[in-house]
Amino acid sequence: xxxxxxxxxxxxxxxKSTLIGRLLxxxxxxxxxxxxxxxxxxxxxxxxxxDLAILTDGLKAEREQGITIDVAYKxxxxxxxxxxxxxxxGHIQYTRNMVTGASNANLAIILIxxxxxxxxQTNRHSFLVSLLALPQVVVCINKMDxxxxxxxxxxxxxxxxxxxxxxxxxxxxxxxxVSALKGDNxxxxxxxxxxxxxxxxxxxLETAEIPVDDSAAHARxxxxxxxxxxxxxxxxxxxxxxxxxxxxxxxxxxxTVLPSGFSSTITKIELLDKEFNEAFAxxxxxxxxxxxxxxxxxxVLVNSLAKPEVSQLIEADLxxxxxxxxxxSLTYLIQHNSKVTRCRIQEVLYKFNINTLDKVYEEEFxxxxxxxxxxxxxxxxxxxxxxxxxxxxxxxxxxSRTNVTVGALMLRAAVE
Amino acid sequence: MSKHNLDYLDELEAEAIHIxxxxxxxxxxxxxxxxxxxxxxxxxxxxxxxxxxxxFPFPLVHIDTGHNFxxxxxxxxxxxxxxxxxxxxxxVQDSIDQGKAIEQKGKNASRNALQTVTxxxxxxxxxxxxxxxxxxxxxxxxxxxxxxxxxxxxxxxWDPKRQRPELWNIYNGKIHKGExxxxxxxxxxxxxxxxxxxxxxxxxxxxxxxxxxxxCITRNGQLMAAAEFLNMDEEDVITRRNVRxxxxxxMTCTAxxxxxxxxxxxxxxxxxxxxxxxxxxxxxxxxxEAAMEDRKKGGYF
Numbered sequence: 051x052x053x054x055x056x057x058x059x060x061x062x063x064x065x066k067s068t069l070i071g072r073l074l075x076x077x078x079x080x081x082x083x084x085x086x087x088x089x090x091x092x093x094x095x096x097x098x099x100x101d102l103a104i105l106t107d108g109l110k111a112e113r114e115q116g117i118t119i120d121v122a123y124k125x126x127x128x129x130x131x132x133x134x135x136x137x138x139x140g141h142i143q144y145t146r147n148m149v150t151g152a153s154n155a156n157l158a159i160i161l162i163x164x165x166x167x168x169x170x171q172t173n174r175h176s177f178l179v180s181l182l183a184l185p186q187v188v189v190c191i192n193k194m195d196x197x198x199x200x201x202x203x204x205x206x207x208x209x210x211x212x213x214x215x216x217x218x219x220x221x222x223x224x225x226x227x228v229s230a231l232k233g234d235n236x237x238x239x240x241x242x243x244x245x246x247x248x249x250x251x252x253x254x255l256e257t258a259e260i261p262v263d264d265s266a267a268h269a270r271x272x273x274x275x276x277x278x279x280x281x282x283x284x285x286x287x288x289x290x291x292x293x294x295x296x297x298x299x300x301x302x303x304x305x306t307v308l309p310s311g312f313s314s315t316i317t318k319i320e321l322l323d324k325e326f327n328e329a330f331a332x333x334x335x336x337x338x339x340x341x342x343x344x345x346x347x348x349x350v351l352v353n354s355l356a357k358p359e360v361s362q363l364i365e366a367d368l369x370x371x372x373x374x375x376x377x378x379s380l381t382y383l384i385q386h387n388s389k390v391t392r393c394r395i396q397e398v399l400y401k402f403n404i405n406t407l408d409k410v411y412e413e414e415f416x417x418x419x420x421x422x423x424x425x426x427x428x429x430x431x432x433x434x435x436x437x438x439x440x441x442x443x444x445x446x447x448x449x450s451r452t453n454v455t456v457g458a459l460m461l462r463a464a465v466e
Numbered sequence: 467m468s469k470h471n472l473d474y475l476d477e478l479e480a481e482a483i484h485i486x487x488x489x490x491x492x493x494x495x496x497x498x499x500x501x502x503x504x505x506x507x508x509x510x511x512x513x514x515x516x517x518x519x520x521x522f523p524f525p526l527v528h529i530d531t532g533h534n535f536x537x538x539x540x541x542x543x544x545x546x547x548x549x550x551x552x553x554x555x556x557x558v559q560d561s562i563d564q565g566k567a568i569e570q571k572g573k574n575a576s577r578n579a580l581q582t583v584t585x586x587x588x589x590x591x592x593x594x595x596x597x598x599x600x601x602x603x604x605x606x607x608x609x610x611x612x613x614x615x616x617x618x619x620x621x622x623x624w625d626p627k628r629q630r631p632e633l634w635n636i637y638n639g640k641i642h643k644g645e646x647x648x649x650x651x652x653x654x655x656x657x658x659x660x661x662x663x664x665x666x667x668x669x670x671x672x673x674x675x676x677x678x679x680x681x682c683i684t685r686n687g688q689l690m691a692a693a694e695f696l697n698m699d700e701e702d703v704i705t706r707r708n709v710r711x712x713x714x715x716x717m718t719c720t721a722x723x724x725x726x727x728x729x730x731x732x733x734x735x736x737x738x739x740x741x742x743x744x745x746x747x748x749x750x751x752x753x754x755e756a757a758m759e760d761r762k763k764g765g766y767f
Contacts, residue, residue, distance in 0.1 A: 387636065
């Protein structure tokens with residue numbers, strides 16, 4: 051069985067919490083004591099049924115304010131698949147939380163209120179999905195019960211969204227008419243919309259493709275730790291421990307260590323008592339090389355036939371995540387896989403108005419701002435273009451005064 | 467499924483090993499908090515995968531309330547002997563003797579809350595900068611929002627509003643002196659995932675996880691193992707029951723469930739069919755709806 055990770059984008063008003071609550075409730079993922087707490091609660095829908103949105107309520111602070119501040123992770127499974135939901139708040143002041151939730155997802159559910167159609171925040175959510183390069187989008191047109199389950203309304207919104215999807219180059223988009231409140235087309239096929247013959251949401255989630263990354267073409271292995279027991283019987287043991295971030299490695303592959311550039315051959319791939327002839331993206335393993343070369347944490351092993359970019363000057367998209375504004379005169383830290391080095395944002399090229407998707411030429415980078423910049427790093431980074439290889443194209447910026455993560459970087463190209 | 471898509475247990479395992487190796491790479495003095503429960507036992511297995519044939523780059527730390535099930539302590543000592551790794555024990559009794567913690571009185575007295583004092587003292591004494599724990603996000607709604615690298619101030623406090631964004635598989639472990647990070651490698655596992663992994667890896671567990679006959683009393687509608695720490699009186703009627711425990715905490719706050727699950731397959735069947743969540747058997751979470759959030763803010767794991 052595999053795991054599908056998805057994010058839900060929408061605000062409280064779109065019925066996002068109700069949709070997640072409905073998925074959990076109708077797949078029997080709610081346990082008796084949680085259900086009891088739910089029934090005890092005073093919050094009820096107008097018709098007296100339990101308010102499923104309560105299931106996604108988290109912290110006291112959030113309940114007091116009636117909003118979602120942070121990403122909550124929810125887990126459920128069916129006979130076909132396991133699911134991890136990153137439930138992220140949708141308001142503009144929580145853009146960074148949505149970016150965080152989207153960074154690890156395979157699929158995004160975008161909620162649109164059938165009464166309102168594509169609105170400003172639909173633009174924003176869709177832009178973030180394209181920025182973070184999520185491969186699949188499901189547009190749930192919700193509250194169909196409020197528009198009499200009208201097919202024409204659904205089709206009109208689909209047409210609206212297609213324009214946006216084309217503009218953002220979203221390739222794989224599916225449209226489903228739903229009512230999270232009433233349960234139409236979430237887990238059960240709706241009797242109210244017989245005109246819709248596509249999959250319901252759960253069926254779609256159960257069958258959506260999970261991309262496989264097993265090509266040698268961009269095999270990357272960031273070294274996290276060097277295993278050296280230095281005991282008498284294992285005197286010469288030297289294994290490089292890490293998790294393959296993309297592609298596949300085989301025994302006898304020629305690999306290059308970056309940024310140093312030394313090459314060697316893989317002699318063994320192992321994990322505890324298991325040996326592998328081949329290992330691929332996502333696996334944590336320990337790799338042995340033929341030659342004794344100086345390799346430490348922060349280095350990356352790559353297939354010698356397909357090297358990434360290596361540069362100290364890189365163009366990137368930046369999402370700023372801190373209340374302190376970006377200071378282009380300040381030295382920050384950049385963390386890219388296991389590598390940490392100093393950096394400076396050398397130039398802000400432009401920012402995006404994430405509601406209208408227009409470019410804005412303005413230097414100041416505030417909390418939740420997104421734009422294109424040029425970053426200069428103290429040590430060279432061995433990276434891939436984020437849109438082609440998320441695992442080796444994403445990085446974070448850390449403010450060394452506060453140690454807080456202040457920015458997310460989607461690396462785009464080495465600057466000549 | 468394509469042959470190169472990872473099975474879910476392999477994916478969860480690989481993620482946890484990656485996190486453990488990040489701890490080793492990023493911190494000077496990490497520690498693995500070992501409670502004797504199945505989640506921390508799973509962490510030990512994952513640490514073997516991450517670092518063998520080398521030694522663990524951290525000691526195991528057990529906060530011993532003195533009210534543990536004897537079976538847990540026996541298991542702990544045998545496990546440490548087998549691993550050949552270092553074990554550090556922080557005793558809640560020492561915190562009480564030093565006047566840093568005050569024993570609760572009354573029938574429902576528990577040392578559960580006092581553990582935090584001993585934990586923070588042990589962290590300070592050994593200057594641990596990262597403590598690895600077995601908490602999972604499916605356990606409870608405050609945990610559902612906690613990061614994998616969760617920064618705590620010198621008082622151990624968790625501030626949900628100050629959480630760092632955590633993107634991709636990049637974990638920011640940078641801290642100021644005095645702060646420490648709680649690290650949760652199995653955040654994304656569910657209770658059933660842990661059991662399926664234990665079965666797959668054939669990991670031994672303390673015997674109290676499996677059905678056995680035991681003297682029990684009923685407190686607040688829940689079955690508790692009869693023990694001297696429970697401040698029992700004549701109202702407490704001891705009955706012999708067939709029970710097992712779904713979590714391993716203190717004898718004072720861990721309720722038993724009646725069960726005929728003698729084997730791990732039985733347990734997995736039982737949990738799959740069960741309609742009560744795991745923390746539902748923990749009296750310590752019942753105090754208020756925000757019990758866990760409040761305790762985390764106070765330095766609890």
